[in-house]
Amino acid sequence: MDQGENVTQQADDLAEPDAAAGSQAPAGADGAAELDVTASDVTVPNIAAPDVTAEAVADEAGFEDMHDAGRMSTAPRADSFVAVPRLGATELLRWMWRQLTSMRIALTLLFLLSVAAIPGSLLPQREIDPNKVLQFFSAHPGWAPFLDRLQLFDVFESVWFGAIYSLLFVSLIGCILPRSAAHYRAMRGAPPAAPRNLKRLPVHASFRTTAPADEALAAAAKRLKGRRFRSTTGSDAAGNWVSAEKGYLRETGNLLFHLALIGILVAVAIGHFFGFKGARLVTEGTGFCDTVAGYDTLTMGQAVSAADLPPFCIKLNKFSATYQDSGDQFGQPRSFDAYVVYRATPSSPAQNVDVRVNSPITVNGTNVFLEGHGYAPVVTVRDGTGRVVYDGPVTFLGLNANFVSNGAIKVPDAKPRGLGFQGWLLPTAVQLPGSMPTSMFPAAQNPELILAAYAGDLGMDGSGSQSVYTLDVSKMTQLDVKSKTNPAAGNALELAVGQSAALPNGLGSITFDGVKQWAQFNIAYDPGQPIALGSAVAAVLGLLGSLGIRRRRIWVRVTEQTDGTRLIEVAGLARTEGATPTAEVTETAEALAGRLTVVSEDVVSEDAVPEGAASDEAKSDEAAPDDTSTVGDAPSAELPRQQRTSTPRTGASA
Amino acid sequence: MSINENFAHYSNLFIALALVAYAAAFFGYCAEWAFGSRSRIGAKASSVGQQSAAVPAQRAAEQATASVGASGVAVLTRTADEAEEPTVAGGSLRAEAVGRFAVMATVIGFALHFAGVLFRGLSAHRVPWANMYEFSCAAALAMAFAYLVLLATGRKARWLGLPVSFIVLVTLGLAYTVLYTDAEELVPALHSYWLYIHVTAAVLSTGAFGVATVATILYLLKAAAEEGKLPWLSGPLQRVPSSGTLDRTAYRVIAFIFPLWTFAVIAGAIWAEKAWGRYWGWDPKETWSFIVWVIYAAYLHARATHGWKGRAAAWIALAAFTCVMFNYFGVNTLLTGKHSYAGL
Ligand code: HEM
Numbered sequence A: 001m002d003q004g005e006n007v008t009q010q011a012d013d014l015a016e017p018d019a020a021a022g023s024q025a026p027a028g029a030d031g032a033a034e035l036d037v038t039a040s041d042v043t044v045p046n047i048a049a050p051d052v053t054a055e056a057v058a059d060e061a062g063f064e065d066m067h068d069a070g071r072m073s074t075a076p077r078a079d080s081f082v083a084v085p086r087l088g089a090t091e092l093l094r095w096m097w098r099q100l101t102s103m104r105i106a107l108t109l110l111f112l113l114s115v116a117a118i119p120g121s122l123l124p125q126r127e128i129d130p131n132k133v134l135q136f137f138s139a140h141p142g143w144a145p146f147l148d149r150l151q152l153f154d155v156f157e158s159v160w161f162g163a164i165y166s167l168l169f170v171s172l173i174g175c176i177l178p179r180s181a182a183h184y185r186a187m188r189g190a191p192p193a194a195p196r197n198l199k200r201l202p203v204h205a206s207f208r209t210t211a212p213a214d215e216a217l218a219a220a221a222k223r224l225k226g227r228r229f230r231s232t233t234g235s236d237a238a239g240n241w242v243s244a245e246k247g248y249l250r251e252t253g254n255l256l257f258h259l260a261l262i263g264i265l266v267a268v269a270i271g272h273f274f275g276f277k278g279a280r281l282v283t284e285g286t287g288f289c290d291t292v293a294g295y296d297t298l299t300m301g302q303a304v305s306a307a308d309l310p311p312f313c314i315k316l317n318k319f320s321a322t323y324q325d326s327g328d329q330f331g332q333p334r335s336f337d338a339y340v341v342y343r344a345t346p347s348s349p350a351q352n353v354d355v356r357v358n359s360p361i362t363v364n365g366t367n368v369f370l371e372g373h374g375y376a377p378v379v380t381v382r383d384g385t386g387r388v389v390y391d392g393p394v395t396f397l398g399l400n401a402n403f404v405s406n407g408a409i410k411v412p413d414a415k416p417r418g419l420g421f422q423g424w425l426l427p428t429a430v431q432l433p434g435s436m437p438t439s440m441f442p443a444a445q446n447p448e449l450i451l452a453a454y455a456g457d458l459g460m461d462g463s464g465s466q467s468v469y470t471l472d473v474s475k476m477t478q479l480d481v482k483s484k485t486n487p488a489a490g491n492a493l494e495l496a497v498g499q500s501a502a503l504p505n506g507l508g509s510i511t512f513d514g515v516k517q518w519a520q521f522n523i524a525y526d527p528g529q530p531i532a533l534g535s536a537v538a539a540v541l542g543l544l545g546s547l548g549i550r551r552r553r554i555w556v557r558v559t560e561q562t563d564g565t566r567l568i569e570v571a572g573l574a575r576t577e578g579a580t581p582t583a584e585v586t587e588t589a590e591a592l593a594g595r596l597t598v599v600s601e602d603v604v605s606e607d608a609v610p611e612g613a614a615s616d617e618a619k620s621d622e623a624a625p626d627d628t629s630t631v632g633d634a635p636s637a638e639l640p641r642q643q644r645t646s647t648p649r650t651g652a653s654a
Numbered sequence B: 001m002s003i004n005e006n007f008a009h010y011s012n013l014f015i016a017l018a019l020v021a022y023a024a025a026f027f028g029y030c031a032e033w034a035f036g037s038r039s040r041i042g043a044k045a046s047s048v049g050q051q052s053a054a055v056p057a058q059r060a061a062e063q064a065t066a067s068v069g070a071s072g073v074a075v076l077t078r079t080a081d082e083a084e085e086p087t088v089a090g091g092s093l094r095a096e097a098v099g100r101f102a103v104m105a106t107v108i109g110f111a112l113h114f115a116g117v118l119f120r121g122l123s124a125h126r127v128p129w130a131n132m133y134e135f136s137c138a139a140a141l142a143m144a145f146a147y148l149v150l151l152a153t154g155r156k157a158r159w160l161g162l163p164v165s166f167i168v169l170v171t172l173g174l175a176y177t178v179l180y181t182d183a184e185e186l187v188p189a190l191h192s193y194w195l196y197i198h199v200t201a202a203v204l205s206t207g208a209f210g211v212a213t214v215a216t217i218l219y220l221l222k223a224a225a226e227e228g229k230l231p232w233l234s235g236p237l238q239r240v241p242s243s244g245t246l247d248r249t250a251y252r253v254i255a256f257i258f259p260l261w262t263f264a265v266i267a268g269a270i271w272a273e274k275a276w277g278r279y280w281g282w283d284p285k286e287t288w289s290f291i292v293w294v295i296y297a298a299y300l301h302a303r304a305t306h307g308w309k310g311r312a313a314a315w316i317a318l319a320a321f322t323c324v325m326f327n328y329f330g331v332n333t334l335l336t337g338k339h340s341y342a343g344l
Helices: A003-024 A028-046 A050-067 A077-084 A090-101 A103-122 A128-139 A142-151 A159-188 A213-226 A248-274 A529-547 A581-595 A611-619 A633-645 B005-035 B039-053 B057-062 B093-124 B132-152 B158-179 B193-225 B231-237 B245-275 B283-302 B309-335
Strands: A205-209 A230-234 A238-245 A274-284 A286-291 A296-301 A313-323 A333-343 A350-354 A361-363 A366-383 A388-393 A403-413 A419-426 A447-458 A477-478 A494-497 A499-505 A506-527 A553-562 A566-574 B065-068 B075-079
Touching: A090 A103, A103 A159, A103 B283, A128 A142, A159 A248, A159 A366, A159 B231, A205 A581, A213 A230, A213 A238, A213 A566, A213 A581, A213 B309, A248 A529, A274 A286, A274 A313, A274 A366, A313 A366, A313 A506, A333 A361, A333 A366, A350 A366, A350 B093, A366 A403, A366 A419, A366 B245, A388 A403, A388 A506, A419 A506, A447 A506, A494 A499, A494 A506, A529 B245, A581 B075, B005 B093, B005 B158, B039 B193, B093 B132, B093 B158, B132 B158, B132 B193, B132 B309, B158 B193, B193 B231, B193 B245, B193 B309, B245 B283, B283 B309
Parallel strands: none
Antiparallel strands: A205 A566, A205 B075, A230 A238, A238 A553, A274 A296, A274 A506, A286 A313, A313 A333, A333 A350, A361 A366, A366 A388, A366 A506, A403 A419, A419 A447, A447 A477, A447 A494, A499 A506, A553 A566, B065 B075
């Protein structure tokens, strides 16, 4: 039978007694937490794999109840998920809250969150690259608007994504606070009373002694305390007992982890409100200042105003890039250096720095990063009157690895007619016979401009803003500049550095003077970062505790025997999967036996069975040592050998 | 710094030899499965497998193991005894022998593989995982490592040998034939010591998640077989451990490596902050790492939520690993983002 289902089924078996007991419990989780002992005691008999008990118990009392601590778990949990009780508003609210803070919902929300994130990676996102979104719109005019209505281009700002993680975190808080309270109480209260029948527990060791009860108890308590168990003693009808528990740090870690997640959320929120990020493209020889006007794009948090921008200025002296020029990574970039001069404030002295991809400059808390680069052909345009109407670099955008770049040169006030050029810059131009020229290397080794020329109204005076990289040719006529020598280039001018071309009908001329590079800088300020980092560290530490530490209980019972001797029983229960303290229990027993005088007896306990059947249990637990500490496990590996010597191998023939 | 061509050459040589050794290991494991008899233990465990479904829990609970230690202490355990798990070889000595041989071959393959990765790094004076060829070699190495660790720590994990050696063989073969690229210097984006921290953690996690996935798949098959389904597979499946053990192995590997993956993602965020000015920007790689993280978190929750344990959780783990794979191959090849410098 499937262990998993086995577990489930057992867990359900548990629900009854557990819930029933829950109704008598003191306040909620704490009661529940202690309950699992009784629960396990009650229910071990109908559990094939005892360690499962611990788990099932842990599920029931440990998690589910803890999520809605404060409720008296009267209703069998099985129903509580499906059936909405026909009750008043308050009950309904409590019921909804209970659902929201249940593990199941947490699980569901985690799923939804992961699924919801997928489109954000498959579709272009405005946050990341608005241009790509525009391209997508023009590529799929049909359904792009529809997708847009679903906020699929702003997934991570979308209502639905927000709703999911808000719910998740409400659920997280609703789960974590009660758990913390319960854990706090558990840490202060004593470990739970010993179950009546210790033989029912996953591991049980016993011997008879003539030593007096209190001596035995003292020895047991001392031993367990020595092993850094939190322990307490007590007595009941059956006799005296010591109860000890260890591994509370597991829950502490788990809570820390979950709280840290909240910390990260807070950090992100702070970044959104009090941070800003902007981008600015700077051509060699030019610069900009950190003002709202200075940016190409700028997003400021609600709590940030233009006045808050630190007043630094940056000038790009030179940008240099090197590329692999051999081998099968030909053309891969090898280094980018942006040599800039900056002033922290207009008055402060200028400083020279080399900004690289992984080394930003920090100007009082604000970081300046090298984000991208490209080419800006320098051109001189004369109009029909012979007047120089444009003279300078024009930024082109790189389209591929070899920086085939595209852009537009706009000269609206040329006379007699406005002039515009649209086309490509090829850093290392090559032309295979009969095909369009292209670039074969990203560095500017043989730059060439390929430009289509237009005359007319560029439509720039109007309000409608247009991209600097494209020409609006709707009110322009294309000029015939077809080259006689190289028809393959199509109806376009083909200019090498230093070359000029006259435009037809005396409209003017254009000269390709050379190539400059531009660098794009990202400027970012995020006051949330330290909190995010702190929380992240806490999260990892918490996880290590939550997944690494084993929580377990050990009980020692002393019962008077009819023959005047005393039976010393040591038994253990794991509160976390596969952590049955077999070794700790046997070691404790042996240690006690070493201290107290043992009355030997022949063990064939009524529970003992041939090993063949015992190997049933092989499915249930400890098959592999606990991933966390092998301490307890090395000896438990010894155990089987003892067993083999001491029990007949009838199983062999089974 | 210039590339050391000799070292680069050794690296390729070692990887090629590793491929041979792994292939030998793979065939060794195959032989072990083939020769392995339905041994005493194997047979018993399987019969137990069917039986325990029938046995009323009441009776099952009465079953336990008693023993007396030297000190006269009577010990009564209901916990499992791994020694009783079936083994691939079963009782067959021939199978046992080839099994041992296969493990040897795996160790040798691992050593060569390690040398290959090492020399790759030495040749380029940097960590040897900066492009897809190198990631693949490293991830395969991590997976072989995870398997050998399980063996070394005394687990009876040889049942993992066949699938693991197969996956390592395929991954490495793919890297060597399809993804191969010469040892070169780094692109500027990777000029950071975070490459060491972040990618190392990511590669190790990937390898370990791979092993966990193998265990998960075997668990699903074994669980079905224990219910009398998949008769055509029941033979071989009798020689892998019980579904309980497989399930637990998967859980332990994941629980062990999840914090490392969490760390890998965080380290990535720190690096992103240094390189791009924001620690999180929903770049495709970041998004998919997040998805993987959340789904494994969901798995851990499922493991702690009754009604979700066992199969449901197993399927979640498989979904998570599918995302790991997509995050690697899919994102690197199909989607463009800041991370698309994997130098295919
Ligand atoms: C929103 C409601 C949440 C609830 C009710 C919840 C509850 C729990 C509980 C009870 C455990 C202990 C299980 C165990 O120890 O095995 C746990 C563990 C864990 N939770 Fe949450 N959690 C929630 C949210 C989250 C979130 C948002 C994450 C992050 C993605 C998360 C990640 C984890 C992880 C990784 C563990 C593993 C610890 C372990 O297995 O011991 N949880 N969670």
